[in-house]
Amino acid sequence: xxxxxxxxTEPYKGVRDFYPEDQAFLNYLIATFRGALERWGYVEYNAxxxxxSEIYKAKxxxxxxxxxxxTYTFVDRGERExxxxxxxxxxVARMVAGRRRxxxxxxxxxxxxxxxxxxxxxxxxxxxxxxxxxxxxxxxSLAADAEIIAVSHAIMMALGAKQSDFxxxxxxxxxxDTLMQNLNFDExxxxxxxxxxxxxxxxxxxxxxxxxxxxxxxxEMLSPKTPPQDVLDVMERLKMMGIENAVFDLGVVxxxxxxxxxxxxxxxxxxxxxRSIFGGGRYDNLLALFxxxxxxxxxxxxxxxxxxxxxxxxNLMPTYLPPTKVYVALxxxxxxxxxxxxxxxxxxxxxxxSVDFGEKKLSDQIKTATKHKIPxxxxxxxxxxxxxxxxxxxxxxxEEKSLSRDGLLSFFLNL
Amino acid sequence: xxxxxxxxTEPYKGVRDFYPEDQAFLNYLIATFRGALERWGYVEYNAxxxxxSEIYKAKxxxxxxxxxxxTYTFVDRGERExxxxxxxxxxVARMVAGRRRxxxxxxxxxxxxxxxxxxxxxxxxxxxxxxxxxxxxxxxSLAADAEIIAVSHAIMMALGAKQSDFxxxxxxxxxxDTLMQNLNFDExxxxxxxxxxxxxxxxxxxxxxxxxxxxxxxxEMLSPKTPPQDVLDVMERLKMMGIENAVFDLGVVxxxxxxxxxxxxxxxxxxxxxRSIFGGGRYDNLLALFxxxxxxxxxxxxxxxxxxxxxxxxNLMPTYLPPTKVYVALxxxxxxxxxxxxxxxxxxxxxxxSVDFGEKKLSDQIKTATKHKIPxxxxxxxxxxxxxxxxxxxxxxxEEKSLSRDGLLSFFLNL
Numbered sequence: 001x002x003x004x005x006x007x008x009t010e011p012y013k014g015v016r017d018f019y020p021e022d023q024a025f026l027n028y029l030i031a032t033f034r035g036a037l038e039r040w041g042y043v044e045y046n047a048x049x050x051x052x053s054e055i056y057k058a059k060x061x062x063x064x065x066x067x068x069x070x071t072y073t074f075v076d077r078g079e080r081e082x083x084x085x086x087x088x089x090x091x092v093a094r095m096v097a098g099r100r101r102x103x104x105x106x107x108x109x110x111x112x113x114x115x116x117x118x119x120x121x122x123x124x125x126x127x128x129x130x131x132x133x134x135x136x137x138x139x140x141s142l143a144a145d146a147e148i149i150a151v152s153h154a155i156m157m158a159l160g161a162k163q164s165d166f167x168x169x170x171x172x173x174x175x176x177d178t179l180m181q182n183l184n185f186d187e188x189x190x191x192x193x194x195x196x197x198x199x200x201x202x203x204x205x206x207x208x209x210x211x212x213x214x215x216x217x218x219x220e221m222l223s224p225k226t227p228p229q230d231v232l233d234v235m236e237r238l239k240m241m242g243i244e245n246a247v248f249d250l251g252v253v254x255x256x257x258x259x260x261x262x263x264x265x266x267x268x269x270x271x272x273x274x275r276s277i278f279g280g281g282r283y284d285n286l287l288a289l290f291x292x293x294x295x296x297x298x299x300x301x302x303x304x305x306x307x308x309x310x311x312x313x314x315n316l317m318p319t320y321l322p323p324t325k326v327y328v329a330l331x332x333x334x335x336x337x338x339x340x341x342x343x344x345x346x347x348x349x350x351x352x353x354s355v356d357f358g359e360k361k362l363s364d365q366i367k368t369a370t371k372h373k374i375p376x377x378x379x380x381x382x383x384x385x386x387x388x389x390x391x392x393x394x395x396x397x398x399e400e401k402s403l404s405r406d407g408l409l410s411f412f413l414n415l
Numbered sequence: 416x417x418x419x420x421x422x423x424t425e426p427y428k429g430v431r432d433f434y435p436e437d438q439a440f441l442n443y444l445i446a447t448f449r450g451a452l453e454r455w456g457y458v459e460y461n462a463x464x465x466x467x468s469e470i471y472k473a474k475x476x477x478x479x480x481x482x483x484x485x486t487y488t489f490v491d492r493g494e495r496e497x498x499x500x501x502x503x504x505x506x507v508a509r510m511v512a513g514r515r516r517x518x519x520x521x522x523x524x525x526x527x528x529x530x531x532x533x534x535x536x537x538x539x540x541x542x543x544x545x546x547x548x549x550x551x552x553x554x555x556s557l558a559a560d561a562e563i564i565a566v567s568h569a570i571m572m573a574l575g576a577k578q579s580d581f582x583x584x585x586x587x588x589x590x591x592d593t594l595m596q597n598l599n600f601d602e603x604x605x606x607x608x609x610x611x612x613x614x615x616x617x618x619x620x621x622x623x624x625x626x627x628x629x630x631x632x633x634x635e636m637l638s639p640k641t642p643p644q645d646v647l648d649v650m651e652r653l654k655m656m657g658i659e660n661a662v663f664d665l666g667v668v669x670x671x672x673x674x675x676x677x678x679x680x681x682x683x684x685x686x687x688x689x690r691s692i693f694g695g696g697r698y699d700n701l702l703a704l705f706x707x708x709x710x711x712x713x714x715x716x717x718x719x720x721x722x723x724x725x726x727x728x729x730n731l732m733p734t735y736l737p738p739t740k741v742y743v744a745l746x747x748x749x750x751x752x753x754x755x756x757x758x759x760x761x762x763x764x765x766x767x768x769s770v771d772f773g774e775k776k777l778s779d780q781i782k783t784a785t786k787h788k789i790p791x792x793x794x795x796x797x798x799x800x801x802x803x804x805x806x807x808x809x810x811x812x813x814e815e816k817s818l819s820r821d822g823l824l825s826f827f828l829n830l
Contacts (some may be wrong), residue, residue: 354456
């Protein structure tokens with residue numbers, strides 16, 4: 001086959017390949033999410049990435065356009081319109097509504113799905129991304145709002161963050177609704193103001209004030225003397241749980257048709273990462289799309305890419321090490337069977353071992369171990385097998401140690 | 416919203432929702448795969464489910480039709496033809512070819528991707544399924560063929576199977592090629608015979624012999640006196656690793672354009688599960704689609720549904736238990752904050768706790784714990800808080816135990 005016929009080795013536009021180091025990072029995130037969430041009593045669910053398009057279109061007035069322009073939507077061979085999920089919330093609402101009678105409330109669920117959006121790929125926003133979703137269904141208590149924020153905080157801490165590395169900004173849809181009434185704003189004016197508030201953190205203060213002025217609103221009229229009551233209540237609960245980095249912020253608005261109560265976003269305090277890391281809030285009406293019974297809900301989500309940016313900035317990325325502890329190199333291809341016997345003793349003891357097939361010379365086999373970042377090397381040759389003495393080399397320090405066949409397992413178990 | 420406006424809570428056709436018990440089973444499979452494979456020195460990779468359609472069309476002559484008829488393929492908003500991966504092998508071939516110079520060979524990789532095919536859903540075959548993929552790249556040694564079979568065997572054993580529960584059937588493309596030459600068959604006749612051999616295990620013996628006869632072939636001409644040399648070699652290596660349930664079987668053919676050496680399939684010995692559980696073999700030419708350099712490869716795959724059928728038939732399904740150990744019920748909504756303090760001590764010690772929000776009466780809170788299959792209940796009320804004595808109830812046996820606040824953690828840690 002000539003060079004011109006070769007297929008590209010690039011992935012599809014805007015998505016990522018997960019080579020072992022990338023996959024290890026994703027696995028680290030997933031394990032950290034799981035560890036923190038399970039301690040708080042959350043259980044994992046998932047669903048197919050394929051969903052009928054109608055569940056995204058139905059979510060709110062402007063959503064048909066979003067489905068048409070920002071999702072992967074196509075017609076299948078059976079004439080069904082199907083969408084690769086751009087987010088998990090409609091799916092989990094569907095699942096909870098589908099078994100409402102069997103599930104016990106409050107229900108604490110989490111999932112780490114991959115989601116898709118057809119947008120221009122940019123820093124922190126790819127076309128396929130992994131997203132943690134944490135939700136509580138069936139509670140109207142502000143204790144549930146506080147808990148969702150507390151578990152998001154717990155995950156940040158489990159990833160190695162200090163409280164000073166990030167800030168939790170709380171907003172309140174209730175307050176915004178009251179504000180609209182006080183200003184005598186109709187829905188159109190209200191939405192315009194919400195959009196401006198949403199953008200406020202990303203624009204110069206002067207511009208914000210000027211645009212506010214054009215709507216007949218002053219900064220004074222906007223700012224409450226104290227934070228709204230629901231935010232104050234949640235902040236007090238957070239303080240009781242040792243969470244000191246939560247503040248009220250008018251600019252936290254989030255989805256217009258979606259959220260119904262307290263909303264929040266977690267930001268890196270380093271302005272280099274301007275995208276919110278966690279975001280969520282109360283959405284008490286979404287299940288009504290599927291079910292006549294009202295089921296209150298509060299949830300949060302975090303994407304893998306924004307978390308990665310945070311961890312890189314904060315120097316909190318885990319070091320990659322393969323699970324393999326020992327690489328067995330051979331002086332001859334004919335020794336694979338004997339080498340596998342030595343390896344099997346280690347495996348039985350729970351030590352992860354790769355055995356080379358001995359097709360290349362010893363120095364090349366050692367290069368393979370080094371490329372794979374395997375920490376230890378064990379050479380198996382005729383001499384080693386007949387004498388029963390094996391040399392283990394630390395591939396980082398170069399240190400070597402002679403061990404009997406029986407001594408190998410305890411050496412690796414005691415590392 | 417009237418009843419007629421409600422959206423369906425059913426998933427998209429042919430795919431599954433993973434409620435917590437389903438997800439727990441998938442997680443059990445994944446953890447078992449990982450445990451076994453990492454002991455053999457395999458590392459995990461993954462990729463996007465979105466791939467350019469051309470990598471499936473290019474795999475062999477009949478593949479354009481397969482892509483057209485049995486995959487989810489569509490044109491994206493940027494006019495690219497894209498396919499939801501129906502299998503992982505072209506993807507991994509692309510990834511290995513893309514970094515051939517940096518990766519060290521032999522390379523041992525595994526992945527547990529979800530894959531998609533547009534087919535009529537049936538037992539053991541859904542439109543979205545999870546599939547373990549294990550591969551070794553860069554070795555021509557039959558030791559690599561044997562190892563791929565050995566790790567498949569190791570996974571079956573790690574799932575609780577006995578060697579008598581399953582059988583490993585080995586076939587040989589080399590032998591089949593020789594057979595075609597001996598029969599003087601051209602490519603068309605050869606393919607016809609391979610298709611018949613592939614079907615042979617599913618048809619009555621008489622029909623098989625009759626159809627063979629129509630092709631001018633007798634059973635005698637087909638059966639070698641001894642298994643082919645490559646299969647014998649691999650079987651001997653397997654025996655040395657304690658694997659006794661491998662046999663030569665002419666009916667193991669697998670993909671026509673794909674495999675180049677020893678092929679194998681693992682079957683339940685109970686004929687109720689007729690679909691192969693693991694399948695794989697050597698495919699030395701696939702990377703040539705992406706790369707001028709030849710990279711030999713051998714691999715295996717197993718689907719989650721066929722494994723589930725096997726485990727159910729063999730009574731090897733794990734029992735579902737949520738990660739949550741204790742459910743904290745409240746006598747009043749106002750006690751959430753105090754209850755969270757009690758819970759926090761347990762969480763810090765690593766015990767998974769859910770705290771109810773106290774919005775319903777106590778008996779309903781206990782029902783929630785039972786619905787969630789949480790094993791222990793802890794009631795927090797004014798009395799418990801003032802006396803410092805808490806009752807822990809075993810929700811299965813009904814047994815109760817009085818414990819001091821300090822005694823709670825050690826009770827749960829010593830379970």
